[in-house]
Amino acid sequence: MKNSDNSVQNYYSTLTGWMIPTSKAMDAHSIDIAAALKECDISQDVMADQESRIAAEKLTQLIHYCNAQLVRHDFSILIAEQFHPGMFHALGYAMMSSNTLQDALQRIAHYKRVVSNTCKLVNYEEDDQFVFEMQIITYETTNRPVLSLVTVETFLATIIRFSRELVTLDFSPIKVCFAYAKPDHDISYLEDFFNCEIEFSSDKTAIYFDLEQTQEKLMCGNPLITQSHEKMLDEFMARVDKNDLTHVIKNKIFELLPLGAPSQTDIADYLGMSLRNLQRKLHDQGTSYKEILENTRKKLAMDYIVQQHLSLSEIGYLVGFSSVGNFNRAFKRWTNQTPGDYRQGKKS
Structure with a gap:
């Protein structure tokens, strides 16, 4: 016999910094933040300490709640569009001062544990592409991924939104893959945001970048700030x-x-x-x-x-x-x- 699902689910968590863009997106679309937090059993204190954690399941529940309130499916993208480097603690600012996009993506993979314990991030080169892969942990008892599709959408969209801050606002990856079945609803919001091929039921969850583009020197690169x-x-x-x-x-x-x-x-x-x-x-x-x-x-x-x-x-x-x-x-x-x-x- 195993422990209760809630106990295990609460172990898998992420930085409460995610509440920065989430609350901004809620406010921009007139969603009552206090009511939403209460409905999802999330303490309002969660936004007071940016080093505290929130259960990944709770964040997923909140995204689903907001989608339901708006009668749409793209709240993951609305969160990503409110990207702020502070949501990743000091990691966000270290990424913003990286020499290249590849450096920044490798930095988030290295310091991933700061953000969350729900997955492993792996970067590698494949032909003329740079792959940013999420290896998502699954629950032992059910083999279910600890992150739902909407949460993964939010993270990958945030990575692209961050990339556009570094490179250029019209930057797009080559392909985005999800190791999840294609949802029943319209996914045009993903196609519009990522502006590239979207693949579901893939053997991996990953973003494929143009390798050469990720290695171009960035104007915002500042090694001293990064080291700090x-x-x-x-x-x-x-x-x-x-x-x-x-x-x-x-x-x-x-x-x-x-x-x-x-x-x-x-x-x-x-x-x-x-x-x-x-x-x-x-x-x-x-x-x-x-x-x-x-x-x-x-x-x-x-x-x-x-x-x-x-x-x-x-x-x-x-x-x-x-x-x-x-x-x-x-x-x-x-x-x-x-x-x-x-x-x-x-x-x-």
Whole structure:
């Protein structure tokens, strides 16, 4: 048995910087931002800290909501047209000061973890073309891509909008490929925006550029500015990586809890590191395996307790307790109430 979908989905996230162009697009088309965030269960605080993250599924939900409000399918393009380098943190400004478009595209691939943990970006030359490919992560249980088509449209369109800022406003790629089935609705908005061949059901999700054009020197190139921003990015990546270890551990705990709470040794083996090394890394981050396990169990239990179709014994099992008594004691430690009393209070 696997952990709940929501728990896994919340692991895959992206920078809240995406809310900059998204909110601008909403405002430009008279979509009530507060109502939209509430409908999609997104906190309004999400735009206050540009280093915080938003679940990729939530961003997808918001794009779908906006498409529905406008009774159209092109909100992904409307977001891209509101491109601002700040949406990618310091990476956006480092890209804007790159010597060539190829340099900029390679830079976003290198620092991709700053933006999101939902895919891998790969750049390579193929004949006389430069390929910018998205290798999108899939959920283990369903093999479904963690990014939906509308989110991928938004990202690739943003890359092209950014490219036009660097090169020329009428810049167009050679081809855009999607490893997704062609949607039922009219896709002319994609053809109009990208101004090139659009291929669906491809073996990859990628943009094909003219190689020579990506290697032309840009007027905005400034190595000193780029170096300054890369220093900031390296520091930010260190913070991202530091937090990511905790996320990876939480994700594995989610998966294993129905089989019983995994031991610290189990997790160290999964991560391919010694127990002592894991303990040291967590200590350096000001936490411990015991604390992560406790917080993860509590978070899951609080999610499950309001789901009336789950019995209390099932919830105890799902969060890794071998007996109802152990679960009851832990729950009372977390809330000062028994699970039954807490659930009853939520119903009244």
